[in-house]
Amino acid sequence: MFQGGYIGKCLRIDLTAGNVRVEKTDEKICRRYWGGRGWGAFSLLKELKAGTDPFSPGNKLFFLTGPLQGTLTPYSSRFVVVTKSPLTGTFTRSLCGGQWAPELKFAGYDGVVVEGRASSPVFVFIDDAAVQIREATALWGLTTGETERAIRAEIGDRKISVLSAGPAGEKKVRFAGVIHESRAAGRGGAGAVMGSKNLKAMAVRGTGSVTVADPPRYRRLLTEAYDAIKKDPAYRDRVRYGTMGTVAAAHAMGVMPVKNFSKGVFEGIEGLFADTIRDRMVIHDESCFVCPLPCGKLSLLKEGPFAGTVLQGPQYETIGLLGTNCGISDAEIVARANYLCNEYGLDTISTGNVIAYAIEAFQKGVLTKEDADGMTLSFGNSEVILSLIERIATRTGLGQRLAEGVRSFSQELGREAQRFAMHSKGQELASFEPRSVVGMGLLYATASTGANHSFGPTFREEMKDPLTGHGKPKIVVRNQNQYSFMDSLISCSFSRYGMNHSSRSQFFSAITGWDDPLYDVEMRANGIYTIERLFNLREGFQREDDTLPPRSLLEPMPDGPSKGNLVPLEEMLSEYYELRGWNRLGIPTEKTLECLELGEFKEVVRG
Amino acid sequence: MPSLNVDPAKCCGCRICEMACSMVHLGVFNPRKALLRVEINRLPSLATDTSKIDVPVVCLQCDPAPCSEACLAGAVRKTEVGFWMIDQAKCTGCGFCADVCPHGMITVDSEQGIARKCDWCQGSPGCVRYCPMEALTFS
Numbered sequence: 246m247f248q249g250g251y252i253g254k255c256l257r258i259d260l261t262a263g264n265v266r267v268e269k270t271d272e273k274i275c276r277r278y279w280g281g282r283g284w285g286a287f288s289l290l291k292e293l294k295a296g297t298d299p300f301s302p303g304n305k306l307f308f309l310t311g312p313l314q315g316t317l318t319p320y321s322s323r324f325v326v327v328t329k330s331p332l333t334g335t336f337t338r339s340l341c342g343g344q345w346a347p348e349l350k351f352a353g354y355d356g357v358v359v360e361g362r363a364s365s366p367v368f369v370f371i372d373d374a375a376v377q378i379r380e381a382t383a384l385w386g387l388t389t390g391e392t393e394r395a396i397r398a399e400i401g402d403r404k405i406s407v408l409s410a411g412p413a414g415e416k417k418v419r420f421a422g423v424i425h426e427s428r429a430a431g432r433g434g435a436g437a438v439m440g441s442k443n444l445k446a447m448a449v450r451g452t453g454s455v456t457v458a459d460p461p462r463y464r465r466l467l468t469e470a471y472d473a474i475k476k477d478p479a480y481r482d483r484v485r486y487g488t489m490g491t492v493a494a495a496h497a498m499g500v501m502p503v504k505n506f507s508k509g510v511f512e513g514i515e516g517l518f519a520d521t522i523r524d525r526m527v528i529h530d531e532s533c534f535v536c537p538l539p540c541g542k543l544s545l546l547k548e549g550p551f552a553g554t555v556l557q558g559p560q561y562e563t564i565g566l567l568g569t570n571c572g573i574s575d576a577e578i579v580a581r582a583n584y585l586c587n588e589y590g591l592d593t594i595s596t597g598n599v600i601a602y603a604i605e606a607f608q609k610g611v612l613t614k615e616d617a618d619g620m621t622l623s624f625g626n627s628e629v630i631l632s633l634i635e636r637i638a639t640r641t642g643l644g645q646r647l648a649e650g651v652r653s654f655s656q657e658l659g660r661e662a663q664r665f666a667m668h669s670k671g672q673e674l675a676s677f678e679p680r681s682v683v684g685m686g687l688l689y690a691t692a693s694t695g696a697n698h699s700f701g702p703t704f705r706e707e708m709k710d711p712l713t714g715h716g717k718p719k720i721v722v723r724n725q726n727q728y729s730f731m732d733s734l735i736s737c738s739f740s741r742y743g744m745n746h747s748s749r750s751q752f753f754s755a756i757t758g759w760d761d762p763l764y765d766v767e768m769r770a771n772g773i774y775t776i777e778r779l780f781n782l783r784e785g786f787q788r789e790d791d792t793l794p795p796r797s798l799l800e801p802m803p804d805g806p807s808k809g810n811l812v813p814l815e816e817m818l819s820e821y822y823e824l825r826g827w828n829r830l831g832i833p834t835e836k837t838l839e840c841l842e843l844g845e846f847k848e849v850v851r852g
Numbered sequence: 853m854p855s856l857n858v859d860p861a862k863c864c865g866c867r868i869c870e871m872a873c874s875m876v877h878l879g880v881f882n883p884r885k886a887l888l889r890v891e892i893n894r895l896p897s898l899a900t901d902t903s904k905i906d907v908p909v910v911c912l913q914c915d916p917a918p919c920s921e922a923c924l925a926g927a928v929r930k931t932e933v934g935f936w937m938i939d940q941a942k943c944t945g946c947g948f949c950a951d952v953c954p955h956g957m958i959t960v961d962s963e964q965g966i967a968r969k970c971d972w973c974q975g976s977p978g979c980v981r982y983c984p985m986e987a988l989t990f991s
Contacts, residue, residue: 317871317872317875351882454874455880456880471984528896528902529902529905531864531905532865534867535867535868536868539984539985541864545897545898545900553898555895
């Protein structure tokens with residue numbers, strides 16, 4: 246029985262039939278995989294037919310919370326969205342902070358499953374027990390910020406929590422994200438799946454309460470966590486700079502992607518340092534719901550052509566992909582580009598990667614001026630870059646081709662052009678140059694959704710020895726498992742400030758009244774990762790897909806502290822498979838499935 | 853005289869205070885039942901006073917206090933420590949106090965038939981204890 250944390254109910258919305266069902270939250274799954282990502286991965290594998298077209302009504306969107314949301318547990322604001330990715334064809338999951346997840350719990354639900362396709366644009370309004378599928382024809386075409394304001398005005402409550410797909414999602418740009426209050430579940434294309442379902446937005450108002458199973462123990466843990474957060478020496482800096490505080494150190498290590506990952510040293514990097522950005526535009530530190538670490542840097546451009554632009558300031562990944570990777574050293578241009586991506590509903594990482602790719606293709610003569618709508622593409626050209634963002638979001642001209650993602654676009658351009666297409670499994674590389682921190686390369690190659698840094702970043706642990714593969718598989722497996730656990734609770738990656746595995750487990754236990762899971766976290770998290778692997782295997786992914794771009798494997802790093810280095814992927818990969826209990830083809834053995842209590846999926850590995 | 857102080861410039865809009873309030877007073881998590889709230893305005897313009905983007909709103913302990921004056925049961929009285937409190941034994945839950953409060957600081961619990969307002973947690977406010985930014989202080 247659910248004793249706390251979980252509500253015990255969730256929603257299933259069939260957009261084809263236009264009906265809403267209230268279902269019981271599956272307690273067995275929650276006991277095994279906590280919630281969030283684990284719940285979503287298991288459900289996706291069980292419910293989706295093999296080979297489902299991600300844009301067909303048969304694909305599903307799982308917007309899920311975990312046991313922590315709606316309590317006062319630090320770092321617990323996030324929801325996860327799980328679906329089959331239209332960008333990669335794999336399992337994907339993306340997380341987003343803000344207020345939406347706790348609000349859903351207060352409304353009385355642990356999650357929402359959306360399936361089918363509406364015949365015309367709709368949005369869902371969850372108002373406690375009343376759940377409506379409402380017409381959204383008037384919202385179609387609006388940006389994400391406009392959509393939030395319009396829905397709040399329509400309902401007449403400015404506190405309603407809204408997540409939405411922007412115009413890019415409507416146009417099924419394959420890397421369109423889900424946006425909520427200028428935060429994003431950005432990666433993997435869940436926004437495009439919303440668009441394919443004619444689902445513009447999901448609004449929530451919840452007035453109910455969440456309870457915990459053991460309040461005295463919970464309050465003790467809370468006091469301990471708060472003490473630990475305040476004592477963490479790195480906490481203050483993180484509050485001041487958010488993720489952009491990482492830029493200087495990352496660049497010094499050759500980790501920032503520069504000009505389509507072609508080099509590691511960027512002239513003008515000072516323009517993108519955290520202090521510069523803070524001085525130029527940050528006006529306020531803002532938090533997600535119940536988060537003691539306001540990493541959000543509300544920013545306002547005060548002068549120049551974009552004066553008056555308000556956004557949640559550029560984060561590390563965005564500075565990397567839309568900044569250094571596109572050759573931009575002016576923080577205001579990066580901020581404007583970030584703003585456009587948020588409003589159109591584009592993933593900033595994939596967008597910056599695709600644009601840099603187009604620029605390099607142009608410079609190599611593979612892409613002509615005619616292909617580029619008459620523009621001369623070059624790194625550092627802010628007009629071109631801002632224009633390409635709009636073209637991608639609206640699928641205009643060259644944007645129509647870029648909107649398919651770098652894998653698809655590079656395949657159009659021919660074999661040679663694929664050598665510098667920076668993706669793995671179709672997912673564009675994030676802001677960690679893998680030749681300068683090779684464990685991140687292994688992470689990219691083995692993350693369930695392709696080159697996504699957030700599946701267990703190893704950057705910090707690798708700082709002492711970033712250039713060799715020695716010991717990396719173990720670090721990668723450990724971090725991937727840890728993130729599977731955190732994404733299922735759901736606990737933000739910043740919970741590392743003042744919290745650890747043990748405190749997260751104790752919170753889980755005090756909230757749910759169930760046993761402290763610490764002793765078998767590793768096994769169950771490994772189970773989640775393996776479930777995702779099974780999903781991908783069923784979709785036809787193989788060992789040869791666990792790879793990196795030729796540039797990362799064959800072109801020695803030309804400059805910087807990692808000059809001459811390559812990612813020693815093959816040696817790391819074999820060891821990685823062994824640690825996971827997968828065979829040399831990357832397929833989980835039947836014995837591994839039995840150990841992980843996943844015997845029911847043996848058919849998948851028998852192929 | 854002690855007071856619960858607010859510094860909006862430091863507030864990050866996390867709403868921990870709201871959740872702490874409902875936890876301490878009611879033993880559940882529900883920001884709508886909190887006895888204080890954070891007003892959030894994250895759409896500033898060039899003219900916005902940037903020290904007032906996230907603003908905690910707490911009982912100002914007005915004197916004279918409209919809530920006290922409106923109460924027919926004489927349930928709202930000032931304690932020696934200096935805050936207005938609702939005597940739950942006398943409160944009839946009529947809600948007049950909530951109607952007249954200019955800052956919306958009183959909630960009526962219709963199930964229990966009583967009104968609630970901030971009582972500084974009798975001297976050790978939960979909102980202050982958990983505020984990560986020291987935007988709320990008690991002195």
